[in-house]
Amino acid sequence: MFKSSNNKYVKKKCCSPAHSKMTCCVSCNAKVIIPYLNNNQHADCPRCNHTLASSERWELHRCAMIAYSILILLPFALNYPLLSINLLGVEINASVWQGIWKMATQGYSYTAFLIFLCAVFMPIAFSILVILLHFSQILNIKPGNLLLSLSYIKPWVMFDVYLVALAVTMFKIREYASLQLDIYLIAFIFTALLTTLLFIKINVDALWEDFYPEHTSFFPISSKVQLQVCTACQYSFSEPIQDNKGYIYCPRCYSRVTSSKISLQRTWATLITAMFMLIPANILPMSIVYFNGVATADTLMSGVLAFIDAKSYAIAFIVFMASIFIPICKIAVLLYLLCCIHFKWTHSIKRQMKLLHFIHFVGRWSMLDLFVLALMMSLVTRGQLIDFSVGPAAFYFGAAVFLSMISTSLFDSRLLWKIYDKH
Structure with missing residues (x-):
């Protein structure tokens, strides 16, 4: 579900895999597919209404x-x-x-x-x-x-x-x-x-996505993908970094999960x-x-x-x-x-x-x-x-x-x- 600047809901007719990515909601842990957003739009989680992505910002x-x-x-x-x-x-x-x-x-x-x-x-x-x-x-x-x-x-x-x-x-x-x-x-x-x-x-x-574009790669659009989310930078990943003690770290911000x-x-x-x-x-x-x-x-x-x-x-x-x-x-x-x-x-x-x-x-x-x-x-x-x-x-x-x-x-x-x- 997506909102435009006039606060109206907009439904995407086409969700091309090339322009879509799967993310994990940091609020309710739901897996959500986010397409490319136009100007003045933001994507909300359909389950808890948490804002997952937004194009409404200043440079x-x-x-x-x-x-x-x-x-x-x-x-x-x-x-x-x-x-x-x-x-x-x-x-x-x-x-x-x-x-x-x-x-x-x-x-x-x-x-x-x-x-x-x-x-x-x-x-x-x-x-x-x-x-x-x-x-x-x-x-x-x-x-x-x-x-x-x-x-x-x-x-x-x-x-x-x-x-x-x-x-x-x-x-x-x-x-x-x-x-x-x-x-x-x-x-x-x-x-x-x-x-x-x-x-x-x-x-x-x-800003995280602007500075770290290599970590915005798109996951396969599949419900079987095992995703984890970092609460520090809200990055969803399928392959975390693990040290010798078994602790898991975010591959983008290196914060301990x-x-x-x-x-x-x-x-x-x-x-x-x-x-x-x-x-x-x-x-x-x-x-x-x-x-x-x-x-x-x-x-x-x-x-x-x-x-x-x-x-x-x-x-x-x-x-x-x-x-x-x-x-x-x-x-x-x-x-x-x-x-x-x-x-x-x-x-x-x-x-x-x-x-x-x-x-x-x-x-x-x-x-x-x-x-x-x-x-x-x-x-x-x-x-x-x-x-x-x-x-x-x-x-x-x-x-x-x-x-x-x-x-x-x-x-x-x-x-x-x-x-x-x-x-």
Whole structure:
């Protein structure tokens, strides 16, 4: 089944073997024949609707131009003030880097490191990798490690989440002082938009086929062909590379093909750790504000209630969804899917796949609360009258978000389809 740009299904009348190849779906392990795709078409798995191939993409040199623009704008977006308040006649500025630095120097280095990874390191690394891929294309170099790194880094680029955190901080800071927007906020907004655009338009799977055309040879159109698929580069192969210890490696990216049993164990390990981290994250204070020497501690839920008391219902809904509902929902859904595998529950496979796609999409937005804390650290840390401090729950919350995202990425949906096939 194939879709064109107007979102209509198109059926191929002729599937010539010379222009067709057999691939193995990385989501449900189904063998699917993919013909040559025209412009603005993509091939979906007829069983799980996973996108197997797509011709909807930008050329690499065009993506590299966007990456250059992001690197030019990043110093202004990260280091220069985005917001400013007038507190007791003193103008205080807030920037991304300043909030991370203050958090790190005041005893919250682990929490600051989590924010640094998602807000500073990953966007810079993402843009640099795209530029290096462009140079590799010009110099005719095989950039397997670059493509693997790009696929791993993409889910952790969270500039769009930081943009929403900036809006939440604006509403929160109005309780203490008047707020002004700085001109460098424009650079931050443009950087977030360009990063999101590059995230959408670059097609890593298509780049693999461009750089490694020798591994896009067509298999015989036969149901008896034994295919395996590499989850790292989504390459289907019939003859893997095997070492002396019996381990199987992908012939294209040379990544080790792990068994479903090992993936399941890793998913359980990261999920259980995330569940334990989420308990102190919801019980302990997330932030502490000192006003005239009086400390006010806010947990995740009390912060949401504070926005409701201030009649900022839209902000309260965003914070509740990102900080409470999504983390708990992710863990609950993953726990349900893992139980379906272990206890062989034959529930609706379509509903199970929709739940899995949902937690893949919303998981990164849980970092919003930590980004708000970083901005608040650079704005409301001044003397004895008003002081702001990160609570002990911040690190546990960040660790729970990271571990749940890793657990979701490790989950092998093919195990669900094995149960479905048996019934």
